[in-house]
Amino acid sequence: xARPIITLTTDYGTSDNYVGVMRGVILNINPEATIVDxxxxxxxxxxxxxxxxxxxxxxxxxxxxxxxxxxxxxVGTARRxxxxxxxxxxxxxxxxxxxxAVYDQSESIHAWHVTAEHxxxxxxxxxxxxxDIFAPTAAWLSKTWQTASFGEEIEDYVRFAIPKPKxxxxxxxxxxxxxxxxxxxxxxxxPEDAPALFAPEAKFTxxxxxxxxxxxxATFAEGAAGEAVGMIxxxxxxxxxxxxxxxxxxxxxxxxxxxxxxxx
Amino acid sequence: xARPIITLTTDYGTSDNYVGVMRGVILNINPEATIVDxxxxxxxxxxxxxxxxxxxxxxxxxxxxxxxxxxxxxVGTARRxxxxxxxxxxxxxxxxxxxxAVYDQSESIHAWHVTAEHxxxxxxxxxxxxxDIFAPTAAWLSKTWQTASFGEEIEDYVRFAIPKPKxxxxxxxxxxxxxxxxxxxxxxxxPEDAPALFAPEAKFTxxxxxxxxxxxxATFAEGAAGEAVGMIxxxxxxxxxxxxxxxxxxxxxxxxxxxxxxxx
Amino acid sequence: xARPIITLTTDYGTSDNYVGVMRGVILNINPEATIVDxxxxxxxxxxxxxxxxxxxxxxxxxxxxxxxxxxxxxVGTARRxxxxxxxxxxxxxxxxxxxxAVYDQSESIHAWHVTAEHxxxxxxxxxxxxxDIFAPTAAWLSKTWQTASFGEEIEDYVRFAIPKPKxxxxxxxxxxxxxxxxxxxxxxxxPEDAPALFAPEAKFTxxxxxxxxxxxxATFAEGAAGEAVGMIxxxxxxxxxxxxxxxxxxxxxxxxxxxxxxxx
Numbered sequence: 001x002a003r004p005i006i007t008l009t010t011d012y013g014t015s016d017n018y019v020g021v022m023r024g025v026i027l028n029i030n031p032e033a034t035i036v037d038x039x040x041x042x043x044x045x046x047x048x049x050x051x052x053x054x055x056x057x058x059x060x061x062x063x064x065x066x067x068x069x070x071x072x073x074x075v076g077t078a079r080r081x082x083x084x085x086x087x088x089x090x091x092x093x094x095x096x097x098x099x100x101a102v103y104d105q106s107e108s109i110h111a112w113h114v115t116a117e118h119x120x121x122x123x124x125x126x127x128x129x130x131x132d133i134f135a136p137t138a139a140w141l142s143k144t145w146q147t148a149s150f151g152e153e154i155e156d157y158v159r160f161a162i163p164k165p166k167x168x169x170x171x172x173x174x175x176x177x178x179x180x181x182x183x184x185x186x187x188x189x190x191p192e193d194a195p196a197l198f199a200p201e202a203k204f205t206x207x208x209x210x211x212x213x214x215x216x217x218a219t220f221a222e223g224a225a226g227e228a229v230g231m232i233x234x235x236x237x238x239x240x241x242x243x244x245x246x247x248x249x250x251x252x253x254x255x256x257x258x259x260x261x262x263x264x
Numbered sequence: 265x266a267r268p269i270i271t272l273t274t275d276y277g278t279s280d281n282y283v284g285v286m287r288g289v290i291l292n293i294n295p296e297a298t299i300v301d302x303x304x305x306x307x308x309x310x311x312x313x314x315x316x317x318x319x320x321x322x323x324x325x326x327x328x329x330x331x332x333x334x335x336x337x338x339v340g341t342a343r344r345x346x347x348x349x350x351x352x353x354x355x356x357x358x359x360x361x362x363x364x365a366v367y368d369q370s371e372s373i374h375a376w377h378v379t380a381e382h383x384x385x386x387x388x389x390x391x392x393x394x395x396d397i398f399a400p401t402a403a404w405l406s407k408t409w410q411t412a413s414f415g416e417e418i419e420d421y422v423r424f425a426i427p428k429p430k431x432x433x434x435x436x437x438x439x440x441x442x443x444x445x446x447x448x449x450x451x452x453x454x455p456e457d458a459p460a461l462f463a464p465e466a467k468f469t470x471x472x473x474x475x476x477x478x479x480x481x482a483t484f485a486e487g488a489a490g491e492a493v494g495m496i497x498x499x500x501x502x503x504x505x506x507x508x509x510x511x512x513x514x515x516x517x518x519x520x521x522x523x524x525x526x527x528x
Numbered sequence: 529x530a531r532p533i534i535t536l537t538t539d540y541g542t543s544d545n546y547v548g549v550m551r552g553v554i555l556n557i558n559p560e561a562t563i564v565d566x567x568x569x570x571x572x573x574x575x576x577x578x579x580x581x582x583x584x585x586x587x588x589x590x591x592x593x594x595x596x597x598x599x600x601x602x603v604g605t606a607r608r609x610x611x612x613x614x615x616x617x618x619x620x621x622x623x624x625x626x627x628x629a630v631y632d633q634s635e636s637i638h639a640w641h642v643t644a645e646h647x648x649x650x651x652x653x654x655x656x657x658x659x660d661i662f663a664p665t666a667a668w669l670s671k672t673w674q675t676a677s678f679g680e681e682i683e684d685y686v687r688f689a690i691p692k693p694k695x696x697x698x699x700x701x702x703x704x705x706x707x708x709x710x711x712x713x714x715x716x717x718x719p720e721d722a723p724a725l726f727a728p729e730a731k732f733t734x735x736x737x738x739x740x741x742x743x744x745x746a747t748f749a750e751g752a753a754g755e756a757v758g759m760i761x762x763x764x765x766x767x768x769x770x771x772x773x774x775x776x777x778x779x780x781x782x783x784x785x786x787x788x789x790x791x792x
Contacts, residue, residue, distance in 0.1 A: 002559035002560065003559070005555060005559070007548070007552075009545075009548075012445060013445035014278065014303070014304070014305060014445075014542065015303075015305040015444070015445050016303065016305070016442075016444045016445050017273075017302050017303045017317050017320060017321040018444075018445075019301075020271070020273075020300070020301055020302030020303050020321050021302075021320070021321050021324050023300050023301070023302075024271075024300070024302075024321060024322075024324030024325035024326075024329075025324050027269060027298075027300065027325060027326055027329075028324060028325060028326045031266040031267070031269070031298075031326055032266065034555075034559075035300070036548070036551050036552070036555065036563070037547075037548055037551070038545050038548030038549075038551075038552075039542070039543075039544065039545045039548050040542070041542060041543040041544070044445070044446055045446075045508070053545050056545060056549070057545040057548050057549050057552060058552075060549050060552030060553050060556060060659070061552035061555060061556060062552075062555055062556045062559055065552075065555075073484070073485075073508075074485055075483065075484060075485075076482065076483025076484060076485060077483055077485045125497075125498040126482045126483045126484075126495065126496075127483065127484055127495065127497055127498050127503075128497075128498030131324070131498065132498075178544075180543070180544045180546075181540060181541035181542075181543050181544050181546070181572070182572055182573075218604065218654045219603065219604025219605060219654045219655065220601070220603060220604060220654075220655055221601075221602055221603075221604060221605045231654065231655065232654075233653075233655055233656075234653040234655050234656030234659065234660075239655075244573070244601075276709060277709035278542065278567070278568070278569060278709075279567075279569040279708070279709050280567065280569070280706075280708045280709050281537075281566050281567045281581050281584060281585040282708075282709075283565075284535070284537075284564070284565055284566030284567050284585050285566075285584070285585050285588050287564050287565070287566075288535075288564070288566075288585060288586075288588030288589035288590075288593075289588050291533060291562075291564065291589060291590055291593075292588060292589060292590045295530035295531070295533070295562075295590055296530065299564070308709070308710055309710075309772070337748070337749075337772075338749055339747065339748060339749075340746065340747025340748060340749060341747060341749045389761075389762040390746045390747045390748075390759065390760075391747065391748055391759065391761055391762050391767075392761075392762030395588070395762065396762075
């Protein structure tokens with residue numbers, strides 16, 4: 001059988017040894033696990049950003065992958081650690097909604113409140129449950145695959161709605177969900193939210209920051225150098241890019257900025 | 265038998281291919297090795313920071329893990345490469361004290377001066393012993409486990425004292441050893457250095473940067489938003505945090521800053 | 529047989545989940561692959577920087593390693609995806625010259641235009657061929673090793689010349705190819721380009737940024753603190769360093785800056 005895969009998605013960054021310590025905890029419990037980083041650059045304490053990060057990435061991994069997701073501003077409080085079985089993957093995370101985008105994409109969800117302390121590190125710190133609770137839970141799951149041994153099944157897991165675009169007449173207001181490494185602006189607008197925008201010969205104006213976009217293109221290379229253009233990005237959302245440039249810098253835009261689409 | 269684990273702790277950062285090259289050297293010698301990053305963000309040339317990084321992290325890994333630690337401002341000079349067997353782990357590092365915190369935690373230490381050049385890359389550069397000496401040594405050790413084959417055993421390995429808090433009357437002076445990714449200030453004060461500080465109803469004032477701390481809490485979530493609080497952090501040291509904020513920025517504090525605890 | 533090794537060299541950075549997604553795609557196709565990062569900090573869209581990064585690093589890996597190299601400013605355009613078999617390694621990359629330094633070091637090169645769409649993810653995005661084309665190609669190659677199954681062999685792969693120093697009388701003009709994590713300036717001058725510079729008792733002046741270098745040393749530790757010195761770096765090129773300092777900051781130098789060597 002293939003070695004179990006445990007992925008890591010956190011807001012821990014890479015300037016400390018926190019992630020390294022989690023890797024050690026996992027390998028100490030299950031030296032056969034293959035540990036794979038999805039991202040440690042979730043914005044600090046930002047549960048929505050964490051939800052989007054794992055929501056987009058998890059489905060590319062093989063069935064039975066265990067995804068460890070630690071964005072946990074409530075660490076040490078009463079928020080529950082949970083273990084979740086989706087359609088084909090497992091997730092270990094705080095019960096704060098960070099799996100909301102996963103829930104949205106799953107037909108079947110089973111969730112357990114992780115309470116089996118004999119799996120945890122001892123003592124349990126108040127501030128680093130990634131090390132003391134979440135990593136051990138994922139590692140033990142990768143050995144036993146006995147989800148029910150970790151605690152009671154629950155149905156009231158926390159779930160929030162990913163922000164959707166709002167249409168009013170010919171105007172659609174959406175948001176920059178993320179600025180990526182290249183400065184591309186990933187919005188929360190999908191083609192089905194505004195089919196007219198992506199029709200041939202569509203007339204529209206998109207306003208974002210100091211920029212005006214009047215062209216939807218298929219690839220980064222289209223558009224004049226320095227021109228701001230829209231395209232359907234690799235995650236299926238409208239992205240605003242600047243050809244051979246950094247759209248976030250060029251247009252003065254950051255995560256959370258409003259994007260206004262005017263049709264016609 | 266489980267695959268051998270080699271961890272990497274360096275100050276090489278991740279903007280170059282230096283760490284990637286070390287991984288290649290290890291896998292070329294032992295393709296069965298599992299390579300795990302602890303941190304590549306040790307402060308450049310900072311042996312104390314390296315000592316703390318590996319000192320805290322190594323113990324979470326399985327027995328027989330080989331820890332490669334390269335913080336090496338004296339690369340190319342006469343400082344010795346060493347191989348160390350602690351209680352249950354192995355270490356490969358320059359002999360400049362970067363393993364001091366490991367020594368502090370070990371009951372038994374055996375150290376060898378690594379001189380067996382047939383294990384090294386050839387030619388040996390003057391500036392990248394991580395690639396040419398340390399990585400090959402760790403990789404060959406993971407195949408042979410013959411510590412004595414690498415050179416003569418030594419007892420005079422370099423060791424320095426991790427800075428300790430200094431008490432004078434009711435005042436204890438300590439230091440910020442590290443600012444973490446979240447802006448938390450990790451000090452060098454342990455509960456046993458100031459038991460009165462952590463007693464119920466303790467009266468005290470902690471001064472650090474522009475801040476005054478008068479509350480010890482159990483979790484990040486306690487304390488009003490923006491309030492600076494103290495807590496025992498995940499590594500067992502006093503940490504200063506700002507609830508929903510970045511303590512380093514809020515209090516104008518950097519690594520090395522003085523922290524003054526006044527009791528009573 | 530040892531597990532297949534797939535290395536990753538990209539300009540994707542680590543602030544997104546792009547690299548994590550590629551890892552998932554690879555493991556979904558071949559869960560036995562060992563994935564190793566060489567660098568994700570190639571300068572954005574900088575094909576020369578990518579060529580140097582993989583050109584220096586690949587040779588340290590074991591034979592049969594598959595190197596996935598994605599620096600792809602033309603993603604979505606007609607530039608071809610290629611699969612390359614060098615002397616002992618494989619490469620998967622866009623055909624934009626990013627393998628030029630590899631070609632320079634190889635006696636034998638075979639290249640295939642990757643067109644076998646049944647290996648690709650479906651649908652293929654216009655902007656993320658790292659996920660949809662290159663990662664699947666590398667992963668399938670690591671299972672089948674059938675290079676010819678990916679498309680037609682080609683001979684007109686794109687190749688550019690790595691910039692060389694230019695000599696004129698006693699003056700040699702070279703370039704800073706890279707500023708590393710420590711601020712060292714890696715130039716494009718090799719000892720064979722200026723043997724007189726490295727001769728004993730050589731007389732010379734090197735000008736770079738605001739600095740003047742008049743000493744060639746063997747190790748970082750030589751030279752007075754703060755003094756700018758030259759040395760043959762670990763990749764075989766002249767490097768300019770400042771002892772216990774950051775040469776790039778001290779001399780006001782960035783990548784691409786001119787370096788002038790005056791002999792005599």
